[in-house]
Amino acid sequence: MLRAQLDAQADAIRQLARQLDWFKKQLFGPKSEKQVYDLPGQGDLFQPKDAPAPEKPADEEKRTIKAYQRGTGQKQRDDDCLNDTGLRFTAGVPVEVIEHMPPELTGPQADQYDILGTKTTYRLAQWASSYVVLKIERPVFRRKGSEKPITTPAPFNVLDNSLADVSLLAGLLVDKFQFHLPLYRQHQRIQQAGVTVSRSTLTNLVKRAIGLLRPIVDAQTDNVLRSRVLAMDETPIKAGHQGRAGPQKGKMKSGWFWPLYGDADEVVFTYSNSRGRAHIEQVLNDQFSGTLISDGYAAYARYAATQQNITHAQCWVHSRRYFIEAQKEHPEKATEALQQIAKLYQNEEAIKTQGLAGEKKRQYRLNHSKPVVSDFFQWCRDQLEHGGLLPSDPLTKALNYVLSRETSLTVFLEDPDVQPDTNHLERALRPIPMGKKNWMFCWTELGAEHLGIIQSLIATCKLHGLNPYTYLVDVLQRISQHPARDVVDLTPRLWKTRFANQPLRSLIDRRHPDRQSPQPEATVHAH
Numbered sequence: 001m002l003r004a005q006l007d008a009q010a011d012a013i014r015q016l017a018r019q020l021d022w023f024k025k026q027l028f029g030p031k032s033e034k035q036v037y038d039l040p041g042q043g044d045l046f047q048p049k050d051a052p053a054p055e056k057p058a059d060e061e062k063r064t065i066k067a068y069q070r071g072t073g074q075k076q077r078d079d080d081c082l083n084d085t086g087l088r089f090t091a092g093v094p095v096e097v098i099e100h101m102p103p104e105l106t107g108p109q110a111d112q113y114d115i116l117g118t119k120t121t122y123r124l125a126q127w128a129s130s131y132v133v134l135k136i137e138r139p140v141f142r143r144k145g146s147e148k149p150i151t152t153p154a155p156f157n158v159l160d161n162s163l164a165d166v167s168l169l170a171g172l173l174v175d176k177f178q179f180h181l182p183l184y185r186q187h188q189r190i191q192q193a194g195v196t197v198s199r200s201t202l203t204n205l206v207k208r209a210i211g212l213l214r215p216i217v218d219a220q221t222d223n224v225l226r227s228r229v230l231a232m233d234e235t236p237i238k239a240g241h242q243g244r245a246g247p248q249k250g251k252m253k254s255g256w257f258w259p260l261y262g263d264a265d266e267v268v269f270t271y272s273n274s275r276g277r278a279h280i281e282q283v284l285n286d287q288f289s290g291t292l293i294s295d296g297y298a299a300y301a302r303y304a305a306t307q308q309n310i311t312h313a314q315c316w317v318h319s320r321r322y323f324i325e326a327q328k329e330h331p332e333k334a335t336e337a338l339q340q341i342a343k344l345y346q347n348e349e350a351i352k353t354q355g356l357a358g359e360k361k362r363q364y365r366l367n368h369s370k371p372v373v374s375d376f377f378q379w380c381r382d383q384l385e386h387g388g389l390l391p392s393d394p395l396t397k398a399l400n401y402v403l404s405r406e407t408s409l410t411v412f413l414e415d416p417d418v419q420p421d422t423n424h425l426e427r428a429l430r431p432i433p434m435g436k437k438n439w440m441f442c443w444t445e446l447g448a449e450h451l452g453i454i455q456s457l458i459a460t461c462k463l464h465g466l467n468p469y470t471y472l473v474d475v476l477q478r479i480s481q482h483p484a485r486d487v488v489d490l491t492p493r494l495w496k497t498r499f500a501n502q503p504l505r506s507l508i509d510r511r512h513p514d515r516q517s518p519q520p521e522a523t524v525h526a527h
Helices: 001-029 166-178 183-192 199-225 277-284 297-304 318-327 331-354 358-387 394-402 423-428 431-439 446-464 468-478 484-490 491-496
Strands: 095-100 229-232 235-241 251-261 267-272 290-294 310-314 521-526
Touching: 095 423, 166 183, 166 199, 166 394, 166 431, 166 468, 183 199, 183 235, 199 251, 199 267, 199 446, 199 468, 199 484, 229 277, 229 423, 235 431, 235 446, 251 277, 251 446, 267 277, 267 318, 277 297, 277 310, 277 423, 290 297, 310 423, 318 331, 318 394, 331 358, 331 394, 358 394, 431 446, 446 468, 446 491, 484 491
Parallel strands: 095 521, 229 290, 290 310
Antiparallel strands: 229 251, 235 251, 251 267
8 A cells, every 4th residue: 555655646647757757847948859978788878978979070170270370470360351450341331530640740741742553441430320311302294385383203102102222121120020120129229220200100111111021921832732742830929819708808819820841942931820620721722742841740640641632741750859859758768769860860961972862762771761760669568568657657658659650751762852850840939939039929910921921031042042131122122123023933942043133122222323422432531
């Protein structure tokens, strides 16, 4: 009787310890899942002093820091350093030349000196305000002999009768959605710069600008759904006011972003107020056929089971996390499982290093990764057959999780275009949870849809190495004159090859064709 009571108390303590770890994770954030050491024979994770350190690759070269070279009196720098400060910048960065003249060359005896040369020093500076008011002066004229005056039309503006230049529209979007600076903070910065404009005006400008971009994202979505391999995930967002009276009147609704990652490195964020399977059917039904990669959420598996033209592949990283959770109570067995999974990623790294693709990549996986996968699942079955594990044990849950998904976890072995995880999608959707730490929520569900539209373009720009600000300045001006049937040309993937070399500029840009006497460098005289 006493033994049973002690076993029950021990089980309760384990359950409470897991709950405490879960609360710590929610409060302080998850710890890194990276395993510091990959030790095949390690028996105890809690003896790091006895564990040999991993050997460094033989071909890894140490990067030496060059100091002063004896005898020359000059500091040796890396070749990619532009100047003594190590400052590097592209040709598009504005440079203001300051001529700093000494008193000898500006005084009454300046003609007594000869200038032998110029020594250049670079400094990175910042204006107190990054906002500029453009004063556009347009002549009113008339033809000689005529009394009818002619007014020069104003330069093209994206939004009719708006105070905002396209540079401001792109700046608002990039600052909020790429750098996660809420509009109320941008409003404070504008006020500090000496400009008075209402916050509602900024909100309306963002709304109207994103509305212009919707057709581009629709075209990008169509191309993503034509992918042969598609990754899909979901992440929560607070969007929309519940509109209740009483103590919960300020509570927000729960919504979900469902990002899609296509095989052409394009991302679209679709929004739904539900996490149910219905949204998957609404987005994918009759449009996508191929391999769908997802995490272990059952809605994806249930949907794929009803579709004959869809193969479901699941993520090894999500499977791996269950063994990480079991590591505290079963350090030896959980570590052994993690090390077997690590071999798969060592093979993936070898594939990347050797530059294998297509059939060569597939054959390498079959020769090297398939035996590892087979041994891993057999090892999982052996652990369950040996017994001694409670159904509620974290290791039992980890073993059952991977065994129930054995078929979908092995899809990547036969298809070289299928990745073994959804890490590429996880990286692309990071702006959503990062943004929630700053702007907290979307006030309306329409605002959540707008967030998905702009993040679809910004995230795809980053995947293709494009500057989102340059891209938005161009397409916001180009979309009104571009044929609607060719709107797909304005998606970042195609814009990169068709317009990136000569993008449309804003009036504030010295490279804009309407700027009078454009100067690549401004000169300021400092005495």
